Amino acid sequence: MINKKSHCVHGHLYNEANTYHTKSGGRQCRACWRVGHTTPKEEQTVTEEVPPSQWDKPAETPSAAIDAEHGDDESFKCPKALLPKERPSENQAKIPIWPIGGMFVDGDQHFPVADPRVTAAKVAFVQDMKPDLWVNLGDLLDFWLASSFTKEASRLFGPYGARLQDEVDSARPYVNEICSIVKQAHFIPGNHEKRHERLIDANPSLYGLRALGWKSILQYPDNFFVHPYGTRLKVNKAPLYIVHGDTIVPERVVAPAQYILNKRVNQTTIFGHTHKAQECYRTGYDENREPIIYGAINTGHGTIVAEQHYAGPEPEWQTAFAYVEFYENRGKPRFSVHLILVIDGQFKFRGKVYKG
DSSP, X not given: OOOTTTBOTTSOBOOTTTEEEOTTSOEEXXXXXXXXXXXXXXXXXXXXXXXXXXXXXXOOOHHHHHHHHHTTOGGGOOOGGGSOOOOOOOEEEEEOSOXXXXXXXXXXXXXXXXXXXXXXXXXXXHHHHOOSEEEEOSOSBOOGGGSSSOOOHHHHTSSSOOSHHHHHHHHHHHHHHHHTXXXXXXXXXXXXXXXXXXXXXXXXXXXXXXXGSHHHHHOOOTTEEEXXXXXXXXXXXXXXXXXXSTTTSOTTOSOHHHHHHXXXXXXXXXXXXXXXXXXXXXXXXXXTSOEEEEEEEEEOBOBOGGGOGXXXXXXXXXXXXEEEEEEEETTEEEEEEEEXXXXXXXXXXXXXXXXX
16 A cells, blocks of 8 residues: 555655755645646646657656556546646648639638728729639637626627627628628638637537527628638648647647747648738758748737737737738649738838828
8 A cells, every 4th residue: 555645646756856946835746746737836847849740649647647557546646636738639621713813811810809990991902813713721709708708898788789789790891891802711610719609518408509500690791711620721723821829739738830840840720819920931942842832820810909808918919910922833732821910900011001
């Protein structure tokens, strides 16, 4: 039998090397911390970059580590509190057309609190560029009433409207205008739209009702395609993928573009969610030793910052979107991504100023 005074609940010996003494006088097992928790503050270090040989291998989970050490002994099973947070598996979809006319990518508008100046400037831009594709990478709608955040009376009874129908209707003019220009529009629901699914999960009798499907709720144009939450959208034959980002970017990451670049190799990823405008690149080489540049582009946001009370008075956010141009070089698909910052509701592209 294990002596609980000399061993932790998982059987690790409380010796000098394995014992961490808390300020309150308690003891904590360092081995258990290494398996399932963040290390004590005194031992926190910068995580080393995962070597290329490990990129395709799944990280060892706390439960796997304990099971490997102690076999089938039930007394050593990993406590539920130590298990990693579950992440939904990604769906993958492919855009069927080659967008030789260009692709407009935005997201995180959070209608009905989208910034009207930014919205108007982007519409003017799309009217000029006339791209083949529009991809909205999520959080088009806010789903504020379905959130777990505090419901401020100023928002509840304010000018924007708090009902879901108000949110859907507020985005309709923008969606209709963009869809009238592009050949196809693709929508990847973000974590804010995921709140709709959580409402159904909490009321299982609603599951499967066609009236609660995205097509019925949104009633947007026929060329507006809605993909499942968590979709990884590939742009035709190019090594270019678009995701919302909440399922792959950990909370509070300072440099999300660098993080995605390290996680998703041999491809370029455009993503949102963090409300940051960032881009990072690395050079790879094809079978002929010709350089190929891969990147990670974070597309910022398009919302009114003052209405996102949960973020604090001065969040580290940037207003932006992306425009992608496609071409072929010796039969190989190529593309250029332009990350366009919007400052004070306006931006300049190819010598023209667009403003709302």
